[in-house]
Every structure is written in C-alpha cells, then in structure tokens.
Amino acid sequence: MSDAILKVRDLKRGYEIGGGLFSAPRLLHAVKGVSFDVERGTTLAVVGESGCGKSTLARMLTMIDAPTSGSIEIDGTPIDIARSGITREMRQAVQIVFQNPYGSLNPRQKIGAVLEEPLLLNTSMSAAERRDAALAMLAKVGLKPEHYGRYPHMFSGGQRQRVAIARAIMLRPRLLVLDEPVSALDLSVQAQILNLLADLQDEFGLTYVFISHDLSVVRYIADKVMVMYFGEAVEYGTRDEVFENPQHDYTRTLFAATPKADVASIRARLEKKKAAAG
Amino acid sequence: MTDTPTPAVSVEAESRNATRQMLAEFWFYFSRNRGAVVGLVVFVTLVLVALAAPVVAPHDPDMQYRDSFLTPPFWSEGGKTAFLLGTDAVGRDILSRLIYGARFSLFIGLVVVTIALTGGIVLGLVAGYFRGWVDTVIMRVMDVVLAFPSLLLALVLVAVLGPGLVNAMIAIALVLQPHFVRLTRAAVLAERSRDYVVAARLAGAGNLRLMFKTILPNCLAPLIVQATLSFSNAILDAAALGFLGMGAQPPTPEWGTMLAEAREFILRAWWVVTFPGLAILITVLAINLVGDGLRDALDPKLKRS
Amino acid sequence: MSLLEIRNLSVEFDTAAGPFRALAGVDYTIEAGEVLAIVGESGSGKSVAMLALMGLLPDTATVTADKMTFEDIDLRSLSAARRRKVIGKDIAMIFQEPIASLNPCFTVGFQLDEALKTHTSLDRRQRRDRVIELLTAVGIPEPERRVGAFPHQMSGGQCQRVMIAIATACNPKLLIADEPTTALDVTIQKQILDLLTGLQRDHGMGLIMITHDMGVVAETADRVVVQYQGRQMETADVLTLFENPSNPYTKALLSALPENATGDRLPTVADFARDYAKETQAGTEARP
Numbered sequence: 001m002s003d004a005i006l007k008v009r010d011l012k013r014g015y016e017i018g019g020g021l022f023s024a025p026r027l028l029h030a031v032k033g034v035s036f037d038v039e040r041g042t043t044l045a046v047v048g049e050s051g052c053g054k055s056t057l058a059r060m061l062t063m064i065d066a067p068t069s070g071s072i073e074i075d076g077t078p079i080d081i082a083r084s085g086i087t088r089e090m091r092q093a094v095q096i097v098f099q100n101p102y103g104s105l106n107p108r109q110k111i112g113a114v115l116e117e118p119l120l121l122n123t124s125m126s127a128a129e130r131r132d133a134a135l136a137m138l139a140k141v142g143l144k145p146e147h148y149g150r151y152p153h154m155f156s157g158g159q160r161q162r163v164a165i166a167r168a169i170m171l172r173p174r175l176l177v178l179d180e181p182v183s184a185l186d187l188s189v190q191a192q193i194l195n196l197l198a199d200l201q202d203e204f205g206l207t208y209v210f211i212s213h214d215l216s217v218v219r220y221i222a223d224k225v226m227v228m229y230f231g232e233a234v235e236y237g238t239r240d241e242v243f244e245n246p247q248h249d250y251t252r253t254l255f256a257a258t259p260k261a262d263v264a265s266i267r268a269r270l271e272k273k274k275a276a277a278g
Numbered sequence: 279m280t281d282t283p284t285p286a287v288s289v290e291a292e293s294r295n296a297t298r299q300m301l302a303e304f305w306f307y308f309s310r311n312r313g314a315v316v317g318l319v320v321f322v323t324l325v326l327v328a329l330a331a332p333v334v335a336p337h338d339p340d341m342q343y344r345d346s347f348l349t350p351p352f353w354s355e356g357g358k359t360a361f362l363l364g365t366d367a368v369g370r371d372i373l374s375r376l377i378y379g380a381r382f383s384l385f386i387g388l389v390v391v392t393i394a395l396t397g398g399i400v401l402g403l404v405a406g407y408f409r410g411w412v413d414t415v416i417m418r419v420m421d422v423v424l425a426f427p428s429l430l431l432a433l434v435l436v437a438v439l440g441p442g443l444v445n446a447m448i449a450i451a452l453v454l455q456p457h458f459v460r461l462t463r464a465a466v467l468a469e470r471s472r473d474y475v476v477a478a479r480l481a482g483a484g485n486l487r488l489m490f491k492t493i494l495p496n497c498l499a500p501l502i503v504q505a506t507l508s509f510s511n512a513i514l515d516a517a518a519l520g521f522l523g524m525g526a527q528p529p530t531p532e533w534g535t536m537l538a539e540a541r542e543f544i545l546r547a548w549w550v551v552t553f554p555g556l557a558i559l560i561t562v563l564a565i566n567l568v569g570d571g572l573r574d575a576l577d578p579k580l581k582r583s
Numbered sequence: 584m585s586l587l588e589i590r591n592l593s594v595e596f597d598t599a600a601g602p603f604r605a606l607a608g609v610d611y612t613i614e615a616g617e618v619l620a621i622v623g624e625s626g627s628g629k630s631v632a633m634l635a636l637m638g639l640l641p642d643t644a645t646v647t648a649d650k651m652t653f654e655d656i657d658l659r660s661l662s663a664a665r666r667r668k669v670i671g672k673d674i675a676m677i678f679q680e681p682i683a684s685l686n687p688c689f690t691v692g693f694q695l696d697e698a699l700k701t702h703t704s705l706d707r708r709q710r711r712d713r714v715i716e717l718l719t720a721v722g723i724p725e726p727e728r729r730v731g732a733f734p735h736q737m738s739g740g741q742c743q744r745v746m747i748a749i750a751t752a753c754n755p756k757l758l759i760a761d762e763p764t765t766a767l768d769v770t771i772q773k774q775i776l777d778l779l780t781g782l783q784r785d786h787g788m789g790l791i792m793i794t795h796d797m798g799v800v801a802e803t804a805d806r807v808v809v810q811y812q813g814r815q816m817e818t819a820d821v822l823t824l825f826e827n828p829s830n831p832y833t834k835a836l837l838s839a840l841p842e843n844a845t846g847d848r849l850p851t852v853a854d855f856a857r858d859y860a861k862e863t864q865a866g867t868e869a870r871p
Contacts, residue, residue: 049768050739064476091482104473108495110293121482135289149293151300157625167477186624186795191839191849198848213769216798220841220849257773259798261840263826266801270822276784 004037005207006061006175011035011070013056030056032231033070038175038224041201043208045222045239047215047254053231054211058179061209062096075174088122095168099180101160105152111138111163112148118170133170140203141166141196158189162196169200177209182217194221215258219243227251307575314571320564328380335374336362339531343369348547364549366540372549375531376557382532383513383561386447390512391505393451398458399501403489405459406466417463420456428453429518436524443516443532446525450515454508461504465497499576506569510562517558533558586615586757586789587636587674590650594631594813597643605631605644609815611808615756616787618780620804620821622794627810629793633759637676638663653757672702675750679762681742685734691718691745692730695752702753717748721778740771744778751782757789758782764799776803797840801825809833 011034016025031053038044048054059065061072066082073079074093081090098104105114115134119125125133135145141162152160161181168176178197182190194217200206212218218225218239225242227235227250234248246252309315327334337343349365350357357364363373405416423431435449436442469475470493478492513533519525520534528535533554540550594606606628613619623629635646636658651658653670661669678684686694695714699705705713718726721744734742743763750758760779764772780803783790792803800807800821807824809816809832817830828834837843838850 049770062480064480088482091480096477096480098473098477100473104477106474106478106492106496109474109492110296112289112293117478117483118481121487145289146292148289150296154296154299164477167481171481187797187836188624188839188851191841191851194841195848195851215769216840216842220844253770257770259772259776259796259802261797261801261825261837261842263822266822266825269802273784 003040005040005075006036006038006209007071007073008037008061009035009071009073011057011060011072012068013053013060013065014068029231031060031067034226034228034231034233035070036224036226036233036236038207038209040174040207041205042223043201043210043221044224044226045210045212045218046226046228047212047218048228049213049254051230052228054228055179057228058096058177058209058211061175062094062177063090064096091122092171093173094175094177095171095173096177096179097161097164097168097181100184101157101164102184104164105160107152110149110151111143111155114152114163114167115170118167122171137166137170140200142192156189157185158192161185161189161193165193165196165200169204169206172204173206175207175209177211179211180213181210183212183214190217197221215254227254304575308571311571311574313567314574317564317567317571320560321568324380324561324564325384327377328384331377331381335371335377336360337371337374339370339375339378340529341370343371345369348543348550350547351549354549363553364547366536366550367543367547370529372536372553375536376533376553379531379533379536379554379557380561382443382526382530383516383558386443386450386516386532387509387512387565389447390451390454390516391509393448394454394458394508395501395505397451397455399462399494401455402459402462403466403494406463407470407485407489407493413463416459420459423453424456429515432515432519433522433524436519441524441527443526443530446516446519447512450512450519453515454511457504457508458501461500462497465500466493469493469496502576503569503573506565506572510565510569513558513565514562584654585612585652586617586654587611587613588650588652589632589636589648592632592635592646592648592651594628594635594640594647595645597645604813606635606813609808609810609813610818611791613757613789613791615789616783618783618790618792618803618805620792620794620800620807621810622797622800622807623810624795626812628813629795629810630761631813633676633761633791633793637670637674637759638666672753673755674757674759675753675755676759676761677743677746677750677763679765681739681746681766682734684746685742687734690731690733691737692732695730695745695749698749698752713752717752718745720751720782721745721748722774723748738771739767740775743767743771743775747775747778747782751786751788754786755788757791759791759793761793762795763792765794765796772799779803797837809836 011031012029013031014027014029017028034057036044046054046057056065060067063079063081063086071078074090077090077093079090112131112134115137116130119130119133135148138145138147143159143162143166147155147159152163155163165181181197182193185193197208198221201208210218210221222239225235225237225239226233227242227248229248229250235242235246235251242251246255343365346358346361346365347369348367349361351364352359352362361371361373363371363376365371366375401416405413432446432449432453435452436445439445439449475488475492478488483492516525516532517534517537520532521538523538526532526535528539536554537551540547540554543550589609589611591608591610592606593604593608596603596605609628609632611619611621611632621629621632631640634640635644636651640646648659653674656669658666658670685691692714695717696710699710699713703710714730715726718729723729723741723744729737734745737745758779763779764775767775776799779790782788792799794800804821806818806820808818809824809830811832816832817824817828819829824833825837828837835850841849
C-alpha cells in the first residue's frame with residue numbers, strides 16, 4: 001500500500017456560473033472533495049454518468065485545470081500549477097488520452113509530426129533520433145512504418161486512438177489518464193485497444209486512471225474502482241469489493257441499469273414477455 | 279538531408295503520397311464546380327496576359343496617336359484593325375491599356391489581400407486565443423472600422439494620406455481588415471477548445487506554437503475563401519477610388535482611372551467606358567467563382583461522404 | 584403478410600475515390616408487433632438500409648432492391664418524396680442525437696403539435712389534449728408545464744422522450760430507432776429502452792432497433808440481424824444468437840464483449856476480418 005504513485009486528497013473544483021451585472025455569481029462544485037491513491041502499475045477506474053465530475057477530475061490530474069483546493073501528489077512531488085506552473089518533469093509524469101479520436105489529432109499534422117511533437121518540445125533529441133523513436137512507437141502500438149507520413153483523416157477510429165495512445169506515452173509518463181478511451185469505438189476495436197493498453201501497462205509499468213461509464217469495461221480492466229455521483233466519490237474500493245458488494249444506492253442503480261448480454265437474462269426477459277402476453 | 283536506409287525510403291515515399299492524395303482530393307471537389315474551373319481558367323489567362331503585357335500588347339499604353347482620336351472598335355464603322363478595341367480621347371489604344379491595366383489590378387488585389395490577411399490573422403489569432411480585455415479592445419476597434427461605409431472610409435483615408443495608388447491600397451487594406459479579423463477570431467474560438475489543442479499544450483507547446491502551428495493551419499480554409507473574395511473587392515474599390523480621382527493618377531492605365539477619364543465621352547463613344555467596365559466585371563466574376571469553388575473544396579461540412 | 588419486407592437491397596455511393604458499396608444485397612422482414620434488432624459496427628450499413636427505406640439518402644446514393652413492400656404498398660415505384668408522404672404516418676423514425684433532432688427555435692409542444700397537424704385532422708383543442716397525453720405517455724413530468732419548454736431547457740434523456748412522443752404521435756405501425764440510446768447515460772438508457780419496448784407492446788407496433796450494442800440487443804430484441812461491411816452475416820432469434828451463434832463473425836463479436844472475457848486478453852474480431860477479406864476479396868470495399 002505504500003507504493004502509491006498518485007495521491008489525491010480532498011480535491012475540489014468549483015466553477016463560477018451566472019454572475020450578470022447585478023447578480024453575484026454562483027459557485028458550482030463539479031468535484032466536491034475527492035481522495036484516493038493509485039499504486040504503481042495498477043489501474044483505477046473512475047465510473048460515473050455525464051455531469052458527475054469525472055472529466056473535471058481528469059483535467060485536474062493532467063494539469064489542464066488547477067484545483068480550487070486539495071492536493072495532488074505524483075510520485076511524492078506535489079503538483080500545484082496555480083502557484084508554480086508546469087515544469088518539464090511534471091509534464092513528463094502525466095499524459096492523457098481523450099475520448100474522441102477524431103478530435104484529439106490535429107487534422108493538418110502528419111502522424112509522424114504528432115508523435116515527435118512531445119519529443120521536440122521536451123527533449124534535446126536530434127531529428128533522426130526523434131524519427132526513430134516515433135517509428136519504434138508506431139510498431140509498439142500496432143501500426144506500420146508507412147503510417148508515419150499520413151494524415152489523421154486517412155485512419156479509422158481505432159487506428160487514431162492507437163496514435164493518440166502512442167503520443168501520450170512518447171515521453172514515457174508514469175501515469176496515464178484515459179478519459180473514456182474506448183467509448184467512441186466499435187466493439188471489436190474496443191477489444192483491440194483494451195488489449196493494447198494491457199500490453200503497454202505490462203511493458204512500461206504504466207499506471208492508469210481509467211475514466212469510463214461502461215461497467216463491463218471497468219470490470220474487465222480495473223484493479224480499483226471509484227464511483228462518482230454529482231461530484232462526490234460515493235463508492236471506492238477494489239474491483240471485487242465494489243462489484244460483489246456495492247454499498248451505495250447509486251452504485252446499485254447503475255448495476256441494475258447496465259444491459260446484461262448473458263443467455264440467462266435473455267431467457268428470463270423472454271419468459272416475462274410471454275407471460276405478460278399470455 | 280541525412281542518408282536514408284531502405285525502409286525509410288518507403289516512409290518518405292508514403293509521406294509524399296499522402297500529400298499528393300490530399301491535393302488530388304482537393305482538386306476532385308474543386309473540379310466538380312464547373313463555374314470555379316471556368317473562373318480559374320479566366321484568372322490564370324489574366325495573370326499570364328498581365329505578366330506578358332509588353333509582348334502581348336499591340337501598342338505602348340501611353341503612346342498617343344494624334345491621327346486617330348476616339349477611333350471605334352475595328353468591327354464598327356470607321357474602326358481600324360490597328361486598334362482592335364478602339365482608342366480613347368487622346369488617341370491611346372484601349373486594348374493595350376487594358377492589358378497593362380491588368381497588371382495594376384492584379385497587383386492591387388495581391389498587395390491589399392496580403393496586408394489585410396496578415397494583419398487580420400495576427401489580430402484575430404491574438405483576440406481569439408487570449409480572449410479577455412485584449413479580445414474586447416481589438417474587436418471594438420474593428421467594430422468601429424466596420425461602422426463606416428467602406429468606400430467612404432477609404433476616401434477619408436486617401437484624403438488624409440494623399441491621392442495615389444499606394445495610399446489607395448493601404449486605405450483599402452485597412453477597410454477590408456476587420457472581415458479577416460472577425461473570421462480568424464471565430465475560427466480560432468471554434469478550434470482552441472478542441473482536444474488536439476489541449477493535447478499539444480500538454481505536450482509542452484507554448485502560446486506562439488499553439489497559435490501559429492497548431493491552431494492557424496486549421497483556420498485557413500475560410501480565410502482562403504475570404505481572401506479570394508476580398509481580392510475582387512480590392513480591385514473594385516481601387517477602381518472606384520480611381521474613378522473618383524483618388525486612386526491611381528493619370529496617365530496610369532488603371533481600369534478605374536480609365537473609366538474616370540472616359541466619363542465625358544460616355545454618350546459619344548461607348549467603347550471608352552464599356553471595355554474597362556467589362557474588364558473589371560469579368561475579372562471580379564472569375565475570382566468570385568474561384569472563391570466559391572474553393573469553399574466547396576475546403577469546407578469539409580459540404581463534402582459528400 | 585409481413586409488415587415490412589425488403590429483398591436484396593443494395594446501396595451504392597458516389598465518392599471521390601469511386602463508387603462505394605455501402606450495402607450489398609440484404610434482406611429484412613418484420614412482422615407486426617415484433618422487435619427486430621439490426622446490429623453491426625460502423626461501416627456495416629445498418630443505418631443506410633433504413634435511410635434508404637425512408638428515402639432520406641443524398642443524391643449520390645443509388646438504391647436497388649428486388650422487393651420493398653410495406654403492408655401491400657410497393658415502395659420501389661414511388662419517389663422518395665412521395666414515399667415519405669405515403670408511409671410517413673405509418674413509419675416513424677428516431678435518431679441518435681435527441682437534442683440535435685429537435686428544432687431549437689420552437690417549443691416542444693409546438694413541434695409535437697406540428698406532427699399532429701400534418702398527419703391528423705384533429706382540431707386545435709383536441710391536438711392540445713393529445714400533446715399532453717403523449718407527453719404523459721412518454722413519462723415527462725408536469726407535461727402541462729413542459730409543453731412550453733425549449734429543447735435546450737431539457738436534458739438529453741427528456742429530449743429523447745419528446746422525440747419518441749413525436750414519433751408515436753400518429754400511432755405508427757412501424758417505429759425505427761437508430762441508436763436511440765447511444766448518446767445517453769446507462770441509467771437513462773434503461774428508462775428509454777423500457778419506454779420503447781413498453782410502447783411497442785401496448786400499441787402492437789413493429790420496432791426496428793439499430794444498434795452497435797450487444798447489451799441493447801439482449802435487452803430488447805425478438806429477432807436479430809447481424810451485419811458486417813454491408814453484408815448480412817446472420818439472422819436469428821435473440822436466444823439462438825447469444826446461445827449458439829452460427830456465424831464466425833457473430834461468434835467473434837460476442838467473445839469480444841468484456842463481460843464474456845475469460846483470459847488475460849480479449850479475443851478480437853480482427854482475425855475474423857482478415858479471413859473474411861481474403862474470402863470475399865473485399866479489398867476495394869473495406870476502408871483503410
């Protein structure tokens with residue numbers, strides 16, 4: 001339990017909304033005091049529906065937005081971008097993969113340039129070295145060297161997500177935040193990307209914060225699960241604890257609402273339908 | 279360049295292929311628009327004629343033929359084949375003047391658009407990227423500029439700067455500027471919150487890199503369209519200023535100035551006003567058609583699946 | 584007689600890269616009161632088929648079919664516009680993006696009223712009552728107050744309920760739902776699916792669910808059509824499909840479900856896709 005790479009304590013983030021000429025702005029809390037630890041090389045899944053604050057959490061973890069209060073500590077280093085700004089080391093520690101692979105790649109940038117940009121900006125590698133690194137990374141995420149010179153629109157959604165993952169790990173971050181990385185993808189592609197993520201985790205010892213609304217995916221990939229509801233963590237525990245014995249009402253509602261694709265449930269549904277008809 | 283080992287060659291070839299494919303796709307959508315292709319042909323012809331003016335023009339544009347004032351075009355009664363489109367009041371060949379005039383018109387269009395585009399992009403990027411008071415200040419100033427009728431404002435500017443082609447171009451560029459600023463700002467606002475911009479920021483890109491390398495290339499499509507349309511606008515405005523005596527000064531064979539000089543002969547010699555007018559009309563129409571075609575080809579929203 | 588019968592439907596699009604075959608000879612049959620799920624991944628042509636039926640495809644599409652009948656109307660001989668007029672009352676469609684499907688300039692009540700005005704001969708007061716009745720039926724709280732609401736004042740789930748109300752306003756015989764819950768949260772999805780199947784049962788409508796989600800199929804369908812790259816892979820009743828799939832693609836798809844995972848890594852459809860491409864020489868059809 002001591003090897004926590006990410007320590008988050010009582011993290012809060014508020015937005016000021018409204019606030020016209022005469023009315024005082026109201027403070028809306030998107031995240032209301034969340035605390036958790038993630039151990040090195042494991043996956044924490046953050047589950048919740050739209051508006052529960054999970055994307056706000058991701059933006060704070062990746063230093064896009066500063067928290068209103070609370071602390072984030074990565075590998076023992078406190079992160080406080082509001083006070084100290086972002087250093088190169090901090091940037092190399094955390095990266096993010098976005099949900100929509102169609103929006104997260106610059107349409108006017110060839111894949112090679114996409115992958116080399118983090119190296120260009122953060123390291124002193126020569127052009128040839130960067131290029132070799134990019135080609136090696138393409139091979140790692142299951143793409144071919146000839147993809148190096150192509151534009152994003154020439155790729156399918158799954159391939160783009162591979163590129164986005166490759167870009168995120170170019171700097172060898174210790175922590176990778178995955179914001180719904182497979183929910184825009186087809187089922188078969190989803191399986192490939194999940195496998196790729198598992199492979200990369202094994203190879204680089206990556207730590208994942210996996211944000212998702214899909215419980216079946218979470219159950220497959222997570223070590224620990226945190227369920228968020230209106231900015232609060234209503235459930236936090238190991239995967240088995242949460243799935244076997246959910247404590248909070250909301251978690252139970254969520255489980256009940258998830259479609260079940262097993263034969264027994266289908267049979268039960270059809271029986272019920274027949275009974276209602278007859 | 280560095281020496282490339284065998285596998286790298288294919289990578290480079292593929293990279294060139296990708297670029298070529300982009301261009302091919304662009305041409306496919308552009309060429310579907312017949313009007314645009316016709317416009318492009320006319321425009322290219324015009325550019326070639328303007329470049330080769332000394333070779334193409336039958337006479338010197340400033341040469342006055344004392345024996346043939348106001349000669350009608352060659353197919354009319356009294357016309358001469360030496361002056362295909364006739365001569366003006368001081369005996370200058372209209373065709374030659376039109377050909378040389380094309381140089382001025384294209385030059386005006388190019389300079390004006392370059393000035394307006396550069397300034398518009400910089401101001402629009404700054405306003406859209408930084409928002410806040412910078413945005414407010416820039417946009418309010420642009421609103422003030424837009425509040426004047428454009429030709430009137432250009433006239434005032436020329437009156438302040440003094441008449442002449444260069445001052446006219448500067449004035450027109452300033453008048454056209456706000457359109458570019460607003461367009462750039464709108465495009466930047468749409469792009470700046472996209473995930474790829476956030477990703478580039480996370481990769482460590484600074485403000486300048488984000489503005490010019492990441493965001494700007496994705497905002498270019500509407501700007502290119504606007505630039506072509508402004509090109510023709512600039513020609514029109516320059517002609518109008520010339521007509522009012524505030525643009526190019528005689529004896530420069532600028533189309534608007536030619537019209538102005540011919541004013542008093544409108545009723546007696548129709549050709550002195552018709553041909554410069556037609557030249558302006560055809561050029562502006564051609565460029566606008568090209569602009570329409572560019573919009574079809576560059577705007578992905580209009581692309582068929 | 585079947586409610587809707589389509590035989591050998593093909594759709595081809597004209598694109599920059601030459602003709603693209605989105606749908607290659609598919610058959611659908613749906614009986615009154617039946618729930619048919621068309622399931623497939625992107626590029627399987629699952630939406631194209633229904634858009635072709637409704638005459639909603641762009642001009643670049645060429646549609647051919649051996650048979651296309653709704654009850655006893657032959658739809659092939661009608662133009663797209665005429666077809667919508669004939670079947671517009673009897674076939675209704677709802678789409679994936681509920682907020683985008685409603686016109687943001689008009690109130691919910693106005694848009695419902697418009698649907699009634701077009702297809703029924705009710706007078707003003709009757710339509711007003713019917714609007715309230717429909718909103719109540721789809722589970723909108725305080726319908727008298729919500730008729731005056733604009734789409735942006737409502738959540739995605741509520742907008743989808745309104746869409747369903749508009750679609751069912753004229754008691755259609757067939758409702759086509761194109762990914763109706765994909766943009767919604769799971770808890771809302773559950774409510775919408777229950778609402779759809781409930782309305783289907785109460786009105787004895789035919790319901791075609793277009794979806795990529797095996798879970799949705801399992802929760803709603805009686806019969807399932809599985810499509811891949813514009814071709815039909817398998818047609819089976821829902822229990823058979825999940826219990827004993829006969830087609831290799833269906834098998835691959837089911838085993839790729841994370842909840843069916845057994846080992847460390849998920850089996851993927853890629854292996855199947857490779858074999859399939861080899862088999863059919865579909866190189867020209869498959870997108871890169």
